[in-house]
Amino acid sequence: MALYMVEKLVGGVILLDLRGRLVLGEETEALRETVKRLLEAGHTRIVLNLAEVNYMDSSGLSALISSFTSARKQGGELKLLNLTKRIRDLLLITKLSTVFEVYDSLEDAQRSFAPPPDA
Numbered sequence: 334m335a336l337y338m339v340e341k342l343v344g345g346v347i348l349l350d351l352r353g354r355l356v357l358g359e360e361t362e363a364l365r366e367t368v369k370r371l372l373e374a375g376h377t378r379i380v381l382n383l384a385e386v387n388y389m390d391s392s393g394l395s396a397l398i399s400s401f402t403s404a405r406k407q408g409g410e411l412k413l414l415n416l417t418k419r420i421r422d423l424l425l426i427t428k429l430s431t432v433f434e435v436y437d438s439l440e441d442a443q444r445s446f447a448p449p450p451d452a
Contacts, residue, residue, distance in 0.1 A: 336351060336354060336360035337352045338352075339352075343443070346378045347371055347378065348380050348439065349371075351381060354389070357390060365396055377404065377409025377410065378446045379400075379412070383420055384414070384415035388419075394429065397433070398432075411433075412436060414435075
């Protein structure tokens with residue numbers, strides 16, 4: 334099963350709903366490219382909704398880290414939303430739970446961002 338992504342602008346935050354498998358190949362490349370494109374378009378507040386990601390391998394983790402790093406380099410932030418138990422456990426085992434901000438509701442994730450510079 335491929336990775337499907339839907340972009341939504343919600344209250345000044347880009348919500349990227351992911352569904353499927355985040356694995357080595359087109360899926361991880363698509364995520365990296367999408368985040369890169371969003372950042373280049375000036376969207377620096379990004380939330381990845383992982384509720385429907387049913388599998389992630391080490392390349393998927395690498396894509397998350399790469400996206401997070403790209404956002405930081407552009408002065409932005411990337412946060413995670415609705416982790417499945419499997420992905421939450423994966424982040425704990427790899428100690429990446431100390432790197433990513435993780436939220437269980439979109440509202441909490443939105444409130445966690447600093448106000449935009451023009452606010």
